[in-house]
Amino acid sequence: MAKQPLILEFLNGTRPEAIPFMPIFMRYAARFGKVPYREFCLDVEAHCRANWKTAKAFSSDWVNVMSDPYAESEVFGAKIHYPEDGLPQESGHALADLDAFPECAPEEFLASPRIAARIEQIALFSRHNPEPLLICGWVEGPLAEYCDLRGMGDAFLDLYDQPEKVHGIIDKTMHLAMLFIEKQIQAGAHCIGIGDAACSQCGLEFYREFAFAWEKKLVDHIHCLGAIAKLHICGNTTAILPDMIATGADIVDIDHLVTDMTPYVPLLAPHQKLCGNLDPVAIIQNMQPDQIKAAARKALAQAPGKLILSGGCEITPDTPAVNILALAELAKR
Amino acid sequence: MTDFAALQAAVLKGNRNDVKDIVQQAIDNQEDINAILDRGMIPAMREIGERxxxxxxxxPELLIAARAMQAGLTLLEPLIAASGRKTLGKVxxxxxxxxxxxxxxxxxxIMLKGAGYDVLDLGVNCDIGKFEEAVAQGASILACSSLLTTTMPYMKEVVEHFKGRKVKIIIGGAPVTQDYADEIGADGYGEDANGAVKIVDKLFQEA
Structure with a gap:
């Protein structure tokens, strides 16, 4: 039987003693891999090369396709500028008029350059994965995608003013997300991440009305296709965490703004784990290795056997390598 | 008599039609403009900040409350200008x-405006020249925001540029901390939007 990625073994209970290490490397990976950020976003080979190099150097247990939130919104009309070595920038929002959401046929969606590139990244990861590491695809979640299209300010006012139209647009984007998930899993993804960061800013009521049902549907779809789901909502998710867990996502990311994970551990089903939750700046970037290890031990003690070690969000590009190595060392020990 | 409790409730709920109606009625009844602001709309915005x-x-609640307040302010603005009411300060x-x-x-x-300050919104990607222009327009406090750790060092450049001058610099943003504010010599740190209002209040009181 082929060896499984450690994260899968941890999730299915065959390696309960393990501490998987799942840091989010994006700008860090590009810098470490000496790949300009434009290439990291757009060039399949460069993205994968930087990811592999970073994962190997820091004993990370996964590789992923994450780089920026605009892969899907570009298909829906967002004008994205890719600076040579900076984060992609959206010039104006794609959806000025809620009645003008573009109809997008599935084949058109899949053929768009960013979507096709993400699927190719998965395929490339999958072709050469001797470790093996967990290969993780990604989709924007319902509310995050809506905010990408409208801008958060207008998007949140729409929740009050035009809820039916918001639902209609979310339905359209999420049907394509289902297809995107399917293609990523077919290409070799073990896991699909659902990024829905806007949900930490909207409160429980709106989360339930506009995000939860679709997140759950995406998770169910991922499970039906034989993969695992990771739900990433950074920020203070204290109010919505029980619902996030109720989506059934196998890996529920927790940011450092959730100060105590203990109350949420009993809510986890046997297949579910938390992932986090060290402060990427105050702890991982700015503390000394011994202090970082102490903070990690404290986090692990809050969810014994139930925590995948990670920062609450992306590892910052200026983080000293020794700090990440300290976490890797603790995890691997 | 203006029902200030109703006005506060309408702002808190983000009900801009009610805000407009109550403010218009208050104007028609020649209510004191300062009272409409200081007993009605501003306390409501401060309350939403506390929440x-x-x-x-x-x-979303902040945005909709701010929109409701703006509906009232639009009616009041000509009267405010005519009354010579001074804002709490320019930020x-x-x-x-x-x-x-x-x-x-x-x-x-939004929160500073709701608290009664005159706000110059400089937008994003602001260099020192832009902050200088704001000072030339009378800003006493510069509030610098950053979401990226890679742009935080520019806050230090802003602080150093204005060192020794009367203008105060406050900073905030997801990766920013009080420690970082202390390290670069900023005059204050706002943990969130409401925290920014509190630190601005404090700096103006000290001035």
Whole structure:
């Protein structure tokens, strides 16, 4: 039987003693891999090369396709500028008029350059994965995608003013997300991440009305296709965490703004784990290795056997390598 | 008699039609403009800020309350100008050079305006020249926002540029901490939009 990625073994209970290490490397990976950020976003080979190099150097247990939130919104009309070595920038929002959401046929969606590139990244990861590491695809979640299209300010006012139209647009984007998930899993993804960061800013009521049902549907779809789901909502998710867990996502990311994970551990089903939750700046970037290890031990003690070690969000590009190595060392020990 | 409790409730609920009706009625009844602001709309915006800090209100609630207040302010603005009412002070708000994230900056601008300050919104990707222009326009406090760790060092450049001058610099944003504010010599740090209002209040009181 082929060896499984450690994260899968941890999730299915065959390696309960393990501490998987799942840091989010994006700008860090590009810098470490000496790949300009434009290439990291757009060039399949460069993205994968930087990811592999970073994962190997820091004993990370996964590789992923994450780089920026605009892969899907570009298909829906967002004008994205890719600076040579900076984060992609959206010039104006794609959806000025809620009645003008573009109809997008599935084949058109899949053929768009960013979507096709993400699927190719998965395929490339999958072709050469001797470790093996967990290969993780990604989709924007319902509310995050809506905010990408409208801008958060207008998007949140729409929740009050035009809820039916918001639902209609979310339905359209999420049907394509289902297809995107399917293609990523077919290409070799073990896991699909659902990024829905806007949900930490909207409160429980709106989360339930506009995000939860679709997140759950995406998770169910991922499970039906034989993969695992990771739900990433950074920020203070204290109010919505029980619902996030109720989506059934196998890996529920927790940011450092959730100060105590203990109350949420009993809510986890046997297949579910938390992932986090060290402060990427105050702890991982700015503390000394011994202090970082102490903070990690404290986090692990809050969810014994139930925590995948990670920062609450992306590892910052200026983080000293020794700090990440300290976490890797603790995890691997 | 203006029902200030009803006005506060309408702002808190984000009910702009009610806000407009109550403010218009108050204007028609020749209510004191200062009372409409200071007993009605501003306390409501401060209350929503407090709820935000306690995680009892979220960004949508802030936005809709601010929109409701703006509906009232639009009616009041000509009268405010004619009355010579002074704002609490002028604050410029901008996301620093290299950073295009604006939601945090926008929330700070909304809350400061709601608290009664005159706000210059400088937008995103603000260099020192832009902050200088704001000072030339009378800003006493510059509120610098950053979401990226890679743009935080520009806050230090802003602080150093204005060192020794009367203008105060406050900073905030997801990766920013009080420690960082202390390290670069900023005059204050706002943990969130409501925190920014509190630090601005404090700096103006000390001035």
């Amino acid at each position: 935000f800090s306690r995680n009892e209100a979220y960004v 410029a708000v901008g996301t620093v050079k290299g950073d295009l994230h604006d939601i945090g900056k926008n929330l700070v601008a």
